[in-house]
Amino acid sequence: MSDEIRLFVEREARLLDQMRYEEWVGLFLPDARYWVPVSPDQPSPAAGPSHFHDDIQVLMVRTHRLANPRAFAAEPSPRTVHIVSGVCAEEGDEGIAVTSSQIMLEYRNRGNYEDDQRLFGGQVTHTLHRVDGTLRIAHKRIDLINAQGAFNAMLAPL
Amino acid sequence: MATQLRERDVLTPAKLVRQDQVHRSVYTDPALFDLEMKRIFGRAWLYLAHKSEFKEPGDYVVRHMGSQAVILTLDKDGSVQAIFNRCTHRGATLCAFDKGSAPNGHQCPYHGWMFNSDGTVRFIPYDKGYGDRLDKGEFGITRVRLEEYRGFLFGNLAGDEAGPLVDFLGHMKTSIDDLVDRSPTGELECGPYVLRHYYRANWKMTFENLNDTVHPGFAHAASVVSAKAITKEVGGPHNIVPTIGMMMANGKPVQFFQDLDMVTAPGGHSYIGGHMGADYTPDTSDAYTQSLMDFHGEDKARDVLSIDRHLMLLYPSSFWHARYQTIRIIRPVRHNLTEMIGFVFRLKGAPEETYANAIEYCTGANSAASPVISDDLEIYERCLLGNSFDEREWIPMSRGMDEDREHASGYDRMPATSEGFIRNQFKAWAAYMAAA
Numbered sequence: 001m002s003d004e005i006r007l008f009v010e011r012e013a014r015l016l017d018q019m020r021y022e023e024w025v026g027l028f029l030p031d032a033r034y035w036v037p038v039s040p041d042q043p044s045p046a047a048g049p050s051h052f053h054d055d056i057q058v059l060m061v062r063t064h065r066l067a068n069p070r071a072f073a074a075e076p077s078p079r080t081v082h083i084v085s086g087v088c089a090e091e092g093d094e095g096i097a098v099t100s101s102q103i104m105l106e107y108r109n110r111g112n113y114e115d116d117q118r119l120f121g122g123q124v125t126h127t128l129h130r131v132d133g134t135l136r137i138a139h140k141r142i143d144l145i146n147a148q149g150a151f152n153a154m155l156a157p158l
Numbered sequence: 159m160a161t162q163l164r165e166r167d168v169l170t171p172a173k174l175v176r177q178d179q180v181h182r183s184v185y186t187d188p189a190l191f192d193l194e195m196k197r198i199f200g201r202a203w204l205y206l207a208h209k210s211e212f213k214e215p216g217d218y219v220v221r222h223m224g225s226q227a228v229i230l231t232l233d234k235d236g237s238v239q240a241i242f243n244r245c246t247h248r249g250a251t252l253c254a255f256d257k258g259s260a261p262n263g264h265q266c267p268y269h270g271w272m273f274n275s276d277g278t279v280r281f282i283p284y285d286k287g288y289g290d291r292l293d294k295g296e297f298g299i300t301r302v303r304l305e306e307y308r309g310f311l312f313g314n315l316a317g318d319e320a321g322p323l324v325d326f327l328g329h330m331k332t333s334i335d336d337l338v339d340r341s342p343t344g345e346l347e348c349g350p351y352v353l354r355h356y357y358r359a360n361w362k363m364t365f366e367n368l369n370d371t372v373h374p375g376f377a378h379a380a381s382v383v384s385a386k387a388i389t390k391e392v393g394g395p396h397n398i399v400p401t402i403g404m405m406m407a408n409g410k411p412v413q414f415f416q417d418l419d420m421v422t423a424p425g426g427h428s429y430i431g432g433h434m435g436a437d438y439t440p441d442t443s444d445a446y447t448q449s450l451m452d453f454h455g456e457d458k459a460r461d462v463l464s465i466d467r468h469l470m471l472l473y474p475s476s477f478w479h480a481r482y483q484t485i486r487i488i489r490p491v492r493h494n495l496t497e498m499i500g501f502v503f504r505l506k507g508a509p510e511e512t513y514a515n516a517i518e519y520c521t522g523a524n525s526a527a528s529p530v531i532s533d534d535l536e537i538y539e540r541c542l543l544g545n546s547f548d549e550r551e552w553i554p555m556s557r558g559m560d561e562d563r564e565h566a567s568g569y570d571r572m573p574a575t576s577e578g579f580i581r582n583q584f585k586a587w588a589a590y591m592a593a594a
Binding site for chain 2 (some may be wrong): 039042047051053062064065110148
């Protein structure tokens, strides 16, 4: 696997951590999907509800909203740091399938002591296409290890 | 602070509710929560499961009734049986998973005691150690009374002391009919994937928020602003996806909601009129309408499609959206911790888009990542925090008190902006809580 793909996945995570959301959304192709299933065996978003199942417009609204002081649950915006590890890539018919193990540590100032700092983790699967020589995201799927559990408000994209 | 425990003589539970005010301790007092579990969740009919969740004998699901868990299992005789998820020996829970198959009965992982789906003891390993000191007939697990309405199974912990389910549902059964009648085969299929969120506040907050039509313009303002900005960026409203349309609906003026009806019924139940989302695409709409006419006949099909209701709140435990085939169940964990579990139903025989549409609604309405729900969860938690202060004891709920539109037999009608549904919930709350 080339360093280019690993660096791409690491950069994508870093853009989120640096809240450079417009650049982050810009990595996705216009018909891309961002999917966080509710179960590891969920075959597709059409099989049932999902934690996230966003097209590019919903990603735009979601990230635009994070900058709005009236998004109470994001006040102040959650701070995150992603740890990206074990990036593996495989060329296939659908594009380049890239898997990585990721942990996101998130801090929200909620004043309630519990849950101000949370951990999200699991396997991330990117499907990348090369468009005019540049890597773009056609699909991003995040299989949280606790996908079947209940979550409190999730504002920061994983 | 006046609480059940500390000032028992000052305020009995029923006195915490006035016609137009409620005492803040109903959200913050752990002793009141314990009493609610006994007197409300121990007496009301609670929606537990849909019969489509059981295919083969032994199929089971685990559901909560207040803070207790029960196992519902399809018996060999075709009936669904409900028993507590607790071994009668040492008290360990029997099932660790939410659903599964146990055709040979439920076995305790501790000493291997085995129970039939109706709770009777199947066998006890090494039972000779008990000699004749243990009567297996006395160690069956207590059964929970179940009743079905159009495929929906409800349980009641009060057993024979509870009245029939149809009396509990009253006028609200029309909203359940609304859901079932939307199927062009008369059948519904509960989807296999559920969506859960939790919040660190009282269970009643959800009941008092979901049909509150004044909060969206404020609490969800950020979503509306962002949805509008992106709509402009992508070239106008005809280019936006339905989810963004749903976010925009929160920005409708209060007058829009004032013109809608809210209907409340005895028992704390309510619904409001007017769905606020997108319609089906023309092809789906035509095919779906035709399939309903084939099944119901033209007149009935038009009646079914003409019903336009938003959420129905079935107090104290479930939320029904017929148009989007979504049911949510509340699981009160502690006075300051609540879980919400969302189920989506397929209308058997209807175009696939009707299911996709329901999934999209459920994701928007129940995901912790939903831009709308995340605002609500934050507000619930802020209310819990603020109501722990003793700055003021009573919370007003008098909005719309002089605006009722109709007092009919079995229900009252008022503007959708009224807090009448909250007053109605606390009327039921006080009645449940007053009876020892």
